[in-house]
Amino acid sequence: MHKDPEALKMKGRVAVDGMADEEECQALMQLVNEEAIYGDGYKGITKPFSEHEKFEGITVKDAVNAAGEKRVPLFLPAMYVYLAERSRAFVQRFFGLSNHLYFSFTHLVCRQAKDGSPSNRSDLSHPVHADNCIVDHQHKVCHKIDPAFTWRDYSSVLYLNDNFDGGNFMFANYDNTSQVEVEPKCGRLVAFAADDLHGVQPLLRGQRCALAMWYTLDPLHQELEMVSSWNKIEQLLEKKKEEEQKEGDQSNNNSTDEEHEEL
Numbered sequence: 307m308h309k310d311p312e313a314l315k316m317k318g319r320v321a322v323d324g325m326a327d328e329e330e331c332q333a334l335m336q337l338v339n340e341e342a343i344y345g346d347g348y349k350g351i352t353k354p355f356s357e358h359e360k361f362e363g364i365t366v367k368d369a370v371n372a373a374g375e376k377r378v379p380l381f382l383p384a385m386y387v388y389l390a391e392r393s394r395a396f397v398q399r400f401f402g403l404s405n406h407l408y409f410s411f412t413h414l415v416c417r418q419a420k421d422g423s424p425s426n427r428s429d430l431s432h433p434v435h436a437d438n439c440i441v442d443h444q445h446k447v448c449h450k451i452d453p454a455f456t457w458r459d460y461s462s463v464l465y466l467n468d469n470f471d472g473g474n475f476m477f478a479n480y481d482n483t484s485q486v487e488v489e490p491k492c493g494r495l496v497a498f499a500a501d502d503l504h505g506v507q508p509l510l511r512g513q514r515c516a517l518a519m520w521y522t523l524d525p526l527h528q529e530l531e532m533v534s535s536w537n538k539i540e541q542l543l544e545k546k547k548e549e550e551q552k553e554g555d556q557s558n559n560n561s562t563d564e565e566h567e568e569l
């Protein structure tokens with residue numbers, strides 16, 4: 307999996323397996339394939355990074371709304387927030403953070419190689435970047451200034467599948483060369499400090515799906531949609547239980563009626 311396993315130990319980077327099982331990965335893939343918004347994988351970016359790929363993504367709020375409108379079963383957004391929270395708790399523990407690590411933004415996203423995209427393309431699926439600063443490749447510095455998401459402290463990506471070609475995650479150098487690669491597969495999570503340079507190698511065939519999570523130690527920048535989504539899911543679960551209870555009562559009544567008729 308790693309070109310240079312030592313490079314993964316730097317700065318407290320981690321790649322860990324078993325953060326989701328096959329069924330859980332499938333649930334998120336189902337959700338993104340049924341409900342995703344084409345073309346816009348990321349807030350504010352209306353195009354994928356490469357002309358050879360397509361993006362589709364869904365936020366947690368949109369996933370919960372889809373369940374509220376009964377377009378997708380409720381367990382799909384529930385799985386979305388559950389896997390995000392499992393990942394967040396792991397990252398908090400791994401980095402030994404005593405303060406709460408908040409979600410800052412969470413996005414379930416798939417990249418898809420376009421049919422007939424050249425196997426010798428030279429661009430990356432996601433150019434080398436950092437998640438909380440603007441990289442100056444020439445001067446080998448990263449500026450923590452607007453419009454970077456400067457409040458993001460840690461990042462993690464939970465991979466959902468491996469049936470595609472290319473698309474390895476890589477920790478990178480300022481000259482865009484790769485230091486160490488992580489091959490995505492269901493349940494594998496990569497986590498790192500948000501100023502750590504990284505990118506994604508070209509996706510040559512198929513669809514690559516991942517749950518990307520950015521975290522902050524600043525409560526003022528926490529993702530309020532994540533909090534409201536938890537609450538909405540609980541409400542929807544409660545409503546579902548009540549509906550099932552009513553249906554149960556109704557069919558009990560019906561069968562009692564039938565018994566009476568028979569007598």
Ligand SMILES: O=C(O)CCC(=O)C(=O)O
Nearest residue numbers: 432437463475506516518
């Ligand atoms: O999908 C990945 O492996 C990484 C994506 C990434 O770095 C980002 O969205 O900021």
Ligand SMILES: [Fe+2]
Nearest residue numbers: 435436437504
């Ligand atoms: Fe990133």
